[in-house]
Amino acid sequence: MPGVVVSLNDRKSGGKEGDDATTQAGRKASIQPLVDLVQPDMERVNRMIVSRCGSEVEMIPEVARHLIDSGGKRLRPMLTLAAAAMCGYRGDHHVTLAASVEFMHTATLLHDDVVDESDRRRGKLAARMVWGNQASVLVGDFLLGQAFRMMVEAGSMHCLDVLSHAATVIAEGEVMQLGTAQNLETTQDEYMEVVRAKTAALFAAAAEVGPILAGAPKAAISAFRSYGNNLGLAFQLIDDALDYGGSSQTLGKNTGDDFREGKVTLPVLLCYRRGNDKERNFWREAIERGQNDDSRLEEAMRLMHEHNALADTLARAQQFCELAQDALAMFGDSPHKQALIEALEYSLMRAN
Amino acid sequence: MPGVVVSLNDRKSGGKEGDDATTQAGRKASIQPLVDLVQPDMERVNRMIVSRCGSEVEMIPEVARHLIDSGGKRLRPMLTLAAAAMCGYRGDHHVTLAASVEFMHTATLLHDDVVDESDRRRGKLAARMVWGNQASVLVGDFLLGQAFRMMVEAGSMHCLDVLSHAATVIAEGEVMQLGTAQNLETTQDEYMEVVRAKTAALFAAAAEVGPILAGAPKAAISAFRSYGNNLGLAFQLIDDALDYGGSSQTLGKNTGDDFREGKVTLPVLLCYRRGNDKERNFWREAIERGQNDDSRLEEAMRLMHEHNALADTLARAQQFCELAQDALAMFGDSPHKQALIEALEYSLMRAN
Numbered sequence: 001m002p003g004v005v006v007s008l009n010d011r012k013s014g015g016k017e018g019d020d021a022t023t024q025a026g027r028k029a030s031i032q033p034l035v036d037l038v039q040p041d042m043e044r045v046n047r048m049i050v051s052r053c054g055s056e057v058e059m060i061p062e063v064a065r066h067l068i069d070s071g072g073k074r075l076r077p078m079l080t081l082a083a084a085a086m087c088g089y090r091g092d093h094h095v096t097l098a099a100s101v102e103f104m105h106t107a108t109l110l111h112d113d114v115v116d117e118s119d120r121r122r123g124k125l126a127a128r129m130v131w132g133n134q135a136s137v138l139v140g141d142f143l144l145g146q147a148f149r150m151m152v153e154a155g156s157m158h159c160l161d162v163l164s165h166a167a168t169v170i171a172e173g174e175v176m177q178l179g180t181a182q183n184l185e186t187t188q189d190e191y192m193e194v195v196r197a198k199t200a201a202l203f204a205a206a207a208e209v210g211p212i213l214a215g216a217p218k219a220a221i222s223a224f225r226s227y228g229n230n231l232g233l234a235f236q237l238i239d240d241a242l243d244y245g246g247s248s249q250t251l252g253k254n255t256g257d258d259f260r261e262g263k264v265t266l267p268v269l270l271c272y273r274r275g276n277d278k279e280r281n282f283w284r285e286a287i288e289r290g291q292n293d294d295s296r297l298e299e300a301m302r303l304m305h306e307h308n309a310l311a312d313t314l315a316r317a318q319q320f321c322e323l324a325q326d327a328l329a330m331f332g333d334s335p336h337k338q339a340l341i342e343a344l345e346y347s348l349m350r351a352n
Numbered sequence: 353m354p355g356v357v358v359s360l361n362d363r364k365s366g367g368k369e370g371d372d373a374t375t376q377a378g379r380k381a382s383i384q385p386l387v388d389l390v391q392p393d394m395e396r397v398n399r400m401i402v403s404r405c406g407s408e409v410e411m412i413p414e415v416a417r418h419l420i421d422s423g424g425k426r427l428r429p430m431l432t433l434a435a436a437a438m439c440g441y442r443g444d445h446h447v448t449l450a451a452s453v454e455f456m457h458t459a460t461l462l463h464d465d466v467v468d469e470s471d472r473r474r475g476k477l478a479a480r481m482v483w484g485n486q487a488s489v490l491v492g493d494f495l496l497g498q499a500f501r502m503m504v505e506a507g508s509m510h511c512l513d514v515l516s517h518a519a520t521v522i523a524e525g526e527v528m529q530l531g532t533a534q535n536l537e538t539t540q541d542e543y544m545e546v547v548r549a550k551t552a553a554l555f556a557a558a559a560e561v562g563p564i565l566a567g568a569p570k571a572a573i574s575a576f577r578s579y580g581n582n583l584g585l586a587f588q589l590i591d592d593a594l595d596y597g598g599s600s601q602t603l604g605k606n607t608g609d610d611f612r613e614g615k616v617t618l619p620v621l622l623c624y625r626r627g628n629d630k631e632r633n634f635w636r637e638a639i640e641r642g643q644n645d646d647s648r649l650e651e652a653m654r655l656m657h658e659h660n661a662l663a664d665t666l667a668r669a670q671q672f673c674e675l676a677q678d679a680l681a682m683f684g685d686s687p688h689k690q691a692l693i694e695a696l697e698y699s700l701m702r703a704n
């Protein structure tokens with residue numbers, strides 16, 4: 001998709017040109033620098049996650065670890081760790097809060113699968129298909145409780161405020177989504193509001209608690225909150241596009257999941273609004289009435305191409321990535337800052 | 353049931369005999385003194401509950417208020433208010449924590465109804481029957497999030513610790529219950545462990561946070577925790593007995609709900625173990641295989657009478673009430689103390 005997604009670092013005017021030589025358009029961005037920088041802390045997070053899944057009630061660690069061991073990228077706790085480090089935090093509580101953020105996320109996934117009646121998650125059977133909806137609801141509640149216990153251990157009332165607020169906003173987003181689900185008359189504004197609440201709120205909180213722990217000034221806290229929020233918005237839109245093959249429309253392992261579940265996402269909304277009556281009828285049949293076999297998925301992808309729906313979804317994701325990068329502009333160069341910026345580029349490249 | 357349930361105040365030796373004249377066996381105990389004492393604070397709790405159900409997402413207050421307006425007794429927040437007052441607390445945070453405790457309880461009920469596939473709750477259609485399981489799960493999550501936000505507002509890390517711990521224990525209890533449900537081989541110990549976790553833990557926490565807020569000494573905090581825990585244990589056993597008509601075996605509005613849902617409760621476990629082979633077969637058919645029509649309910653109640661199962665369940669409840677009363681023995685006489693003790697008697701009398 002030339003002309004739409006460019007390297008974010010091209011926008012940096014001034015600065016040390018020499019340092020940017022390797023970040024020109026065309027370079028392969030990677031998440032690896034971020035992974036490497038937080039690796040020692042992340043190992044502690046992983047150990048804490050395993051130990052806090054423990055319970056004398058056997059089923060709890062079984063269900064929790066089914067999901068936790070299934071290879072999520074742990075992007076949200078990485079944000080907490082990187083933000084804390086970048087603000088010079090020297091304590092241990094960033095590890096506790098990072099684990100707590102991942103537990104909040106895992107609890108949401110367990111409840112989501114019940115709400116969406118999903119069969120699979122991260123390439124495995126969803127927990128509810130193995131242990132039932134009941135266990136998924138209750139183990140989700142357990143993990144949410146453990147998340148709060150860890151926040152209490154971290155001892156920062158300000159962080160507790162930020163994360164408990166995020167917990168309510170996420171739930172609000174999920175309830176909003178019940179209203180927009182399979183509803184093709186959802187406006188783009190309404191859809192973006194759902195994304196902000198159900199996805200971006202936790203990214204924002206995860207990033208924000210790092211500088212709070214570090215005692216960073218208000219402006220730095222806001223900057224990380226903005227970085228997290230905008231990365232979260234971009235992340236969801238990129239996921240939406242990937243579900244229809246991304247800009248290249250090649251088939252990935254999750255291609256078509258949203259379509260088959262009748263999910264209203266930004267590419268669908270764009271395509272629906274831009275289509276003619278016959279096309280809108282196609283979408284109603286697919287999304288509202290469940291006519292979504294493979295031949296219809298192919299037709300859906302053709303329409304997305306015709307109406308530029310994926311390219312425009314990714315262009316919006318790129319705008320959010322640019323906002324995220326701008327949010328960090330106030331900080332001097334550092335390996336962490338570079339890694340966080342490269343993570344934005346990497347996210348965009350996933351879909352190209 | 354003469355000889356089993358006696359007035360708790362009969363156990364008080366010494367003290368002012370004159371004051372006890374009105375509390376001899378046979379007097380009608382009431383919850384009203386407790387209700388009256390906390391009434392001004394409870395009005396503030398009720399206002400806070402209504403305001404914190406609010407959300408721009410319309411469905412949230414609808415679902416939340418369906419349950420909240422359905423006339424629960426708000427016993428748990430009463431404990432918080434009374435305990436705080438009895439320990440001389442002069443601030444406002446007991447109101448916030450009391451509301452937070454009620455939100456935790458309401459969230460649990462919403463999730464419980466999904467897990468149990470219940471049709472009704474407090475004489476109304478369960479929320480899940482009106483808005484679906486999805487909304488019940490998610491609005492429960494929202495209320496749990498709001499509960500934590502209120503705890504953060506109250507500003508006591510110690511109270512946050514107690515209540516977040518209770519949240520995980522409740523979830524553990526609910527998961528344990530999945531394992532004991534419809535399993536007649538559950539031991540009494542296992543059953544009491546479920547009750548301790550899923551019911552008594554929140555009573556204990558609700559009572560404990562009052563003295564914590566008041567800065568009361570450790571011994572007072574432990575005393576209220578013990579009062580709450582034992583009241584909670586008794587409360588659940590009394591509920592179990594009431595479901596089969598209580599000691600008098602008269603039919604109340606909820607009689608037979610547990611039987612029809614195939615719930616394993618203490619009276620059932622006692623009856624099952626004490627019965628002969630034919631009776632045990634009856635229980636297996638009723639509880640494990642759903643043969644639970646009205647004629648079988650009648651037979652179940654007959655067996656309970658024959659094996660003294662309800663009387664013994666209530667005798668155990670009384671023991672827990674006695675422990676609860678003993679826990680308060682260290683405090684001097686006061687209207688709050690008297691009201692909390694009378695609440696124990698009242699609970700026992702409900703089932704007689």
